[in-house]
Amino acid sequence: MAIMEGFLHVLHPMHFPFLLLGVVLGITVGALPGLTASVGIILLLPFVFNLDVGTAMVMLCGAFCGGIYGGSISAILIATPGTPSSAATVLDGYPLAQKGEAGKAIGVATIASTIGGILSTFCLMFFAPKLAGIALQFGPVEYFGLTVFGLTIIASVAGKSLTKGLIAGILGMLIATVGIDPVEGYARYSFGIPNLMGGFSLLPVLIGVFAISQIFLQLEEVGKKEFKKFNQKVGKVLPSLKEIKNIFPIIISSSFLGTFIGIIPGTGGTIASFLAYNEAKRWSKNPDSFGKGNIKGIAAPEAANNGTTGGAMVPLLTLGIPGDVVTAVMLGCFMLVGLKPGPLLFKEHPEVVAAIFAGLLLANVLILLLGFVSVKVFPKVLMVPSALLFPVIFALCFLGSFSLNNSTYDMFIALVFGIIGYIMSKNGYPAAPLVIGVILGPIAEDALARALIISHGDWSTLVGSPIAVFFYVISAISVMYSLKRKLTHKE
């Protein structure tokens, strides 16, 4: 019954346009190389403050799904993935486009993304309430263990260098200590500056680290290279019934693979899409045809990467732990609109959860409709020159930061973090761990403080709970596994 209420909320004429806007913006931004799904979500943040919470989250979920799908458009047309999770789509998408079948390639990607997204949403609807029921029993000790696990995800999303990823995460935690401490209300690191007493608002930090830093990176590319102009004719979009029947099993299996990968924190669409592609090739009767325009080579990664959307929302909604980089940004969005993801979300805001479920389902249906109807429109986005696009985005970033507190101080913070994000990016420090550190650091400190106050300073309380110990153990395994994977990769 709750899901029906969610559908009624989302389909209301006052709310539905926002879902549509979210999906359209997500696809548009996702299609543009240089801007990721995370940036698309961040650009929507200034608008969501003026919406009710349910509608705001639905709009952001629409942008999330649309952004992951949108990356396939540029991957197919210009061999440049719009988002990292579409990298595998290039392998067969671009060769098929070069054969004059760009439309079919986009059509296959659209169908696969839709089915992947819908199946993963059903999995979310099934698993999330059960996991939330278990998590309701968590106290401060368990929450501390959970945030330690969440923070070790940093090691997994750290990119090429584990050390730099951990440093970025620790820097994020250090940034979050600026301002009023959660226990005694003392203003730390404020140096007598009133603005610093409140710490750094999350929105300008997100805008700076993800969006403004990207603009600075694009400034470096000016005059160096233009994206390949696509010259393929985007013709017939709908694959034949026989082709759909042929790719259907691979779409289903890749969707479940993507959902499972998405549930594991620290993985994400990129890993899922490559895994799915490899599996599709391995089980194919004609593996040599992969890399030359095989439609299964498009269907598998696209079903998997959109399959991660629902999967990654499972740990996010139930435990407050991001499943990947984009859900790390979504976690920030939840906090900004005043929602605390976790088991209490299901208890205190069931209508928001229902709206999110309904929104994710409808967003994927919209992807199917928009993908076919606008197949000749979205590619034109790739022809917008950087000199037009990025200054507009820059202005939007600043205005968005300003609108949070009607303060130019937040604009300044966004600029500073844009510079920090740019320096980090140029030197191989990933941004996602910094954001995870900023968000989870205060939660870890709060849980730790409450646990120690309740136990009158007895630190052994932190290992007194079997659930907390479980989280510490899998945290250690997660770090060691990441370390082993990186060492093996180096060899």
Place this chain on the structure above:
Amino acid sequence: MSRIHANIIFGVCLMVLAVVMYAFTFQFPEHTLAFSPKKFPRFVSICLFLLSALLVWQGIGEQRKAAPPPGKSGAGVERAFLMRLGIAILISYAYTRFLPLTGYVAATPFFIAGIMILFKERNWVKIAATSVITTGALYILFRIIFKVPLPRFALF
């Protein structure tokens, strides 16, 4: 500056930052409960110091293994780009400073135009049109639709 040198320099800078952040915690009050405002920042500063030291050590290790580069080391950043970046930061900073004085409507078109020029747009009609239309569109969106008060002219 090579990647290895950058790692060593950044590592050292982060170690200094960690020490400074730790030092400032001595100004925080002592705990009256079982947990004080200084505990968590100290823990984080120590972690940052150790990880930065590891980064420096890794950088020194890589430097010993790597062959000396022939001539100028790679991974440098073009001087022209550094100038563009510097100007972009200056324009952005000026925008944040002057916005409350000149108002949104007066400042924003110049900001957008400045950034467009840095992106090597040279068609003045496009620059003017984009600046004005974007300023107007964002005004309608934020001021009229979302009712966010935007800065007004306040110089005199």
